[in-house]
Amino acid sequence: MRLDIISIFPEYFAPLDVSLIGKARERGTLDVRVHQLRDWTHDVHKTVDDTPYGGGPGMVMKPEVWGEAIDAVIGDGAPRLVVPTPSGRPFTQELAQELAGEPWLLFACGRYEGIDSRVMAEYGDRLRVDEVSIGDYVLAGGEVAVLVMVEAVGRLLPGVLGNAQSAVDDSFAPGSMRNLVEGPVYTKPPVWRGHEVPAVLLSGHHGKVARWRRDEALRRTVRNRPDLAAELDPETLDKHDRKL
Numbered sequence: 001m002r003l004d005i006i007s008i009f010p011e012y013f014a015p016l017d018v019s020l021i022g023k024a025r026e027r028g029t030l031d032v033r034v035h036q037l038r039d040w041t042h043d044v045h046k047t048v049d050d051t052p053y054g055g056g057p058g059m060v061m062k063p064e065v066w067g068e069a070i071d072a073v074i075g076d077g078a079p080r081l082v083v084p085t086p087s088g089r090p091f092t093q094e095l096a097q098e099l100a101g102e103p104w105l106l107f108a109c110g111r112y113e114g115i116d117s118r119v120m121a122e123y124g125d126r127l128r129v130d131e132v133s134i135g136d137y138v139l140a141g142g143e144v145a146v147l148v149m150v151e152a153v154g155r156l157l158p159g160v161l162g163n164a165q166s167a168v169d170d171s172f173a174p175g176s177m178r179n180l181v182e183g184p185v186y187t188k189p190p191v192w193r194g195h196e197v198p199a200v201l202l203s204g205h206h207g208k209v210a211r212w213r214r215d216e217a218l219r220r221t222v223r224n225r226p227d228l229a230a231e232l233d234p235e236t237l238d239k240h241d242r243k244l
């Protein structure tokens with residue numbers, strides 16, 4: 001997968017040199033290219049923003065600069081354009097899985113009050129354009145949101161996770177974990193400061209362990225994410241409700 005990021009703060013993406021994503025880049029699984037938006041300005045101050053039409057606080061990022069930058073990065077290609085914004089569609093594990101299937105992603109990191117909306121309109125005829133929110137809170141710009149999405153997508157690529165099964169058992173993963181969050185996890189020692197690991201996990205009975213883990217996932221989902229629990233089929237929920 002090729003992954004381009006355009007930002008006025010390229011240094012935000014230094015973390016993409018480490019850990020799983022860094023190793024994926026070394027192996028060639030991920031080809032990450034970070035671009036400084038200001039390289040496509042033409043004034044001495046490298047201006048990327050201006051006052052909003054219609055008035056109001058803050059500044060808006062100029063369409064001309066973004067247009068020159070995106071044109072230069074994509075050439076005749078057609079990556080999927082992902083624009084982080086608090087007003088976008090929710091970023092979910094399902095969308096991460098979908099993006100992991102793309103050969104080329106281009107992330108446009110806005111700042112200030114955002115990017116002039118005509119930029120997304122301009123590329124909407126030629127590219128798949130997704131305006132995406134990572135949650136109901138507002139950051140100072142799109143860079144951290146891109147870090148979140150790149151890690152969530154990158155870990156799903158073949159060979160990136162040491163054990164591919166981890167992604168299958170993830171919270172929210174399609175299939176058996178859909179609309180479920182993971183239950184608690186434990187490792188050695190069996191007793192720590194008087195806290196014992198649940199005996200079933202030491203039993204060696206794989207069927208009982210699997211059942212216990214699913215029960216705990218449901219228990220935690222009902223407790224922490226009633227919104228997801230409401231999406232579970234009633235039969236599943238009922239079976240466990242009697243035990244919760």
Ligand SMILES: OB(O)c1ccc2cc[nH]c2c1
Binds near residue numbers: 084110112142145
């Ligand atoms: O909270 B966010 O995900 C987000 C994304 C992009 C911009 C651009 C300016 N503020 C932003 C906030």
